[in-house]
């Protein structure tokens with residue numbers, strides 16, 4: 268039997284997804300269930316085993332390896348979960364080795380932001396480039412960095428926690444305990460709160476109204492673009508990417524925010540960095556699955 272397929276598993280605080288992919292990064296079968304957060308790590312491992320059986324079916328013998336994408340921070344050296352804010356009770360859990368044993372496959376573990384960055388780099392908006400920063404703006408802000416043709420990992424694989432760059436010392440307290448983090452100011456929940464304070468049902472409604480020309484909604488969107496522009500300026504100066512790729516729920520409004528983002532980059536970035544394009548991600552919420560499966564293909 269030729270082992271030409273890989274399994275991608277994307278562990279999220281809300282959804283657990285699995286897919287079987289071929290060597291071209293194409294998803295052949297995919298399935299998602301609600302993550303059994305309350306059941307804890309052992310219950311979720313059982314869900315992963317079941318999902319694997321469901322998506323692989325008669326292709327089980329063709330699987331060569333599995334990749335698991337998980338929220339961080341993770342201890343990638345030891346393949347363990349660390350203090351995952353959305354998944355209580357996982358601290359120190361040997362996710363990689365446990366799954367290796369249950370699936371009887373080689374397993375690679377990766378931070379969700381880095382996995383998604385790898386997906387967009389190999390098969391999406393950053394294809395063919397040697398340097399890229401991927402930023403996802405949704406419930407949180409995460410991402411990953413490709414530098415000189417390699418994924419950037421850093422100590423224990425924790426590099427690229429973009430959401431926790433401090434951009435306003437007087438900003439709100441972040442979920443990480445810090446103050447004024449990029450995530451605490453510019454992620455979906457922060458935007459939704461500001462939108463609700465202005466009478467909109469949620470963030471999505473504000474974007475919709477901005478598209479229809481509502482001045483209050485446009486001001487909210489402009490403010491969001493301003494914060495994203497601040498963060499992106501730092502990313503340009505730190506990593507000197509060929510492109511900044513933006514994914515996550517809020518990226519559906521990227522076209523509306525682009526003038527504001529470009530304005531801030533024009534104003535605050537050093538001249539040599541101003542021309543770097545900011546573009547929308549293309550793989551949507553499959554970026555993590557595709558990226559981690561690509562890592563499994565390299566095992």
Ligand SMILES: [Zn+2]
Pocket residue numbers: 430431441442443444445446448450451
């Ligand atoms: Zn933070």
